[in-house]
Amino acid sequence: MTAETTETTETTETECDADANPPVRRVSDWDADRLADLADEHETPLYVQDLDRTRENCERLLAAFPDADVRYAVKAHTGRAVLEAVREAGLDAECASAGEVDRALAAGFGGDRLHYTAVNPPDRDLDYVVDVAEREPDLTVTAGAVDTLDRLAERGYDGRLCLRVNPGVGAGHHAKVTTGSAPKFGVPYDRAARVAREAAERFDVVGVHAHAGSGIDPDQLDSHRELVARMGNLARDLTDPAADPLDLEYVDVGGGFGVPYREDAEPLDLPAVAEATREAVGDLAGLALAIEPGRYVVADAGVLLTRVNTVKPTPGGTVVGVDAGMTDLLRPAMYDAYHPIRNLGGADGEPDPADRGTASVAVAGPICETGDSFCTDRALAEPARGDLLAIGVAGAYGYEMANQYNSRPRPAEVALADGEARVVRRRERLADLTTVEREAAGAPETAETEVDR
Numbered sequence: 001m002t003a004e005t006t007e008t009t010e011t012t013e014t015e016c017d018a019d020a021n022p023p024v025r026r027v028s029d030w031d032a033d034r035l036a037d038l039a040d041e042h043e044t045p046l047y048v049q050d051l052d053r054t055r056e057n058c059e060r061l062l063a064a065f066p067d068a069d070v071r072y073a074v075k076a077h078t079g080r081a082v083l084e085a086v087r088e089a090g091l092d093a094e095c096a097s098a099g100e101v102d103r104a105l106a107a108g109f110g111g112d113r114l115h116y117t118a119v120n121p122p123d124r125d126l127d128y129v130v131d132v133a134e135r136e137p138d139l140t141v142t143a144g145a146v147d148t149l150d151r152l153a154e155r156g157y158d159g160r161l162c163l164r165v166n167p168g169v170g171a172g173h174h175a176k177v178t179t180g181s182a183p184k185f186g187v188p189y190d191r192a193a194r195v196a197r198e199a200a201e202r203f204d205v206v207g208v209h210a211h212a213g214s215g216i217d218p219d220q221l222d223s224h225r226e227l228v229a230r231m232g233n234l235a236r237d238l239t240d241p242a243a244d245p246l247d248l249e250y251v252d253v254g255g256g257f258g259v260p261y262r263e264d265a266e267p268l269d270l271p272a273v274a275e276a277t278r279e280a281v282g283d284l285a286g287l288a289l290a291i292e293p294g295r296y297v298v299a300d301a302g303v304l305l306t307r308v309n310t311v312k313p314t315p316g317g318t319v320v321g322v323d324a325g326m327t328d329l330l331r332p333a334m335y336d337a338y339h340p341i342r343n344l345g346g347a348d349g350e351p352d353p354a355d356r357g358t359a360s361v362a363v364a365g366p367i368c369e370t371g372d373s374f375c376t377d378r379a380l381a382e383p384a385r386g387d388l389l390a391i392g393v394a395g396a397y398g399y400e401m402a403n404q405y406n407s408r409p410r411p412a413e414v415a416l417a418d419g420e421a422r423v424v425r426r427r428e429r430l431a432d433l434t435t436v437e438r439e440a441a442g443a444p445e446t447a448e449t450e451v452d453r
């Protein structure tokens with residue numbers, strides 16, 4: 001993405017890219033036979049994450065924001081294979097905890113490509129990160145409260161610091177992911193300049209940061225623009241040569257780039273978002289623009305495969321029971337999130353899904369919770385026991401939010417790259433559920449239950 005690229009080649013590249021790198025991969029675009037083979041081989045529930053598609057998403061971001069620093073918000077998917085693919089694609093890592101910093105380091109991100117954003121950070125996390133910063137002095141810490149700055153200074157930290165600002169505007173697909181205006185995040189906008197100048201007496205203040213929330217979609221561009229404009233103004237204020245300027249390097253306007261979960265939703269027009277962003281931020285006079293996409297990088301590169309085990313007609317409609325639940329994919333239960341679902345068929349003696357009628361069904365998991373439901377009133381090719389369902393756009397906040405509630409082992413994950421599939425997270429066993437208890441009791445390494453189940 002060099003600036004030297006001539007106009008002619010640029011046009012050609014864009015045209016080719018449009019075919020090779022479409023703005024979204026729908027659940028209908030996945031190769032059904034391939035997914036069925038993977039489910040047969042590795043059983044269900046099974047996450048499948050396509051690293052090639054993950055790379056394409058990185059490439060589209062870099063192409064749309066050619067002169068921005070693009071930082072992958074790793075909390076969307078911290079799998080080692082994903083982190084390595086993203087690093088190779090050229091993105092930095094934005095981490096929200098000591099654990100994420102640890103994973104990013106292990107995946108080969110050097111300090112100069114590591115950003116740690118502390119939100120009410122536990123002491124343990126700060127101790128760890130300050131320790132890492134001694135070895136990796138190019139690491140940047142982003143903090144959003146004066147208390148956090150004090151706690152960093154108390155630990156002897158005087159390195160690179162970015163101030164997280166609460167811009168007073170937010171965006172998001174659900175109240176629980178709208179962060180831009182939530183008081184939890186960032187120093188209030190009208191105090192930000194003063195706090196940044198004071199911080200510069202103790203730290204190397206390199207940037208200002210705001211994150212509007214997750215799920216910026218075409219209808220919410222206005223609040224994105226508003227946030228970006230405010231951040232541009234703040235940066236100009238702080239670097240005003242006439243008023244004790246700070247030596248800032250960048251303005252980080254966060255992530256939240258939406259992906260179309262619904263089959264009929266349009267993908268984000270990334271070049272248009274990039275243009276709106278550049279326009280809104282205004283003249284940065286040498287400062288870099290930084291963005292922190294998480295979901296956009298991984299969401300449509302992942303599916304969750306699950307097997308139908310029960311089909312139950314009820315007066316209120318047909319309930320399709322599957323072997324994945326809210327413990328495997330929490331978003332529908334937590335955010336009322338919509339995930340597209342495709343019936344890939346495979347039930348003994350049943351025709352190909354394309355040759356079946358359509359039924360309006362609810363799809364529910366095995367957890368003893370009413371909220372353990374992926375959808376209601378969803379039109380699917382008439383499901384039968386033994387069918388395989390693909391739950392689409394599951395690569396972001398999917399495995400990442402998986403948990404062991406109801407003593408359910410977490411699913412396995414397979415990564416696809418260059419036509420090859422490899423298991424990157426083995427399926428948890430029943431014995432994994434009790435590891436920490438057995439260790440606490442000083443008990444033998446193996447569980448009383450059958451280890452391999």
Ligand SMILES: *Cc1c(COP(=O)(O)O)cnc(C)c1O
Pocket residue numbers: 073075076094096117211213214215254255256257292293294295296
């Ligand atoms: C979660 C988060 C992001 C990424 O959000 P997405 O919606 O996944 O793009 C970026 N920056 C910060 C600080 C975050 O907390």
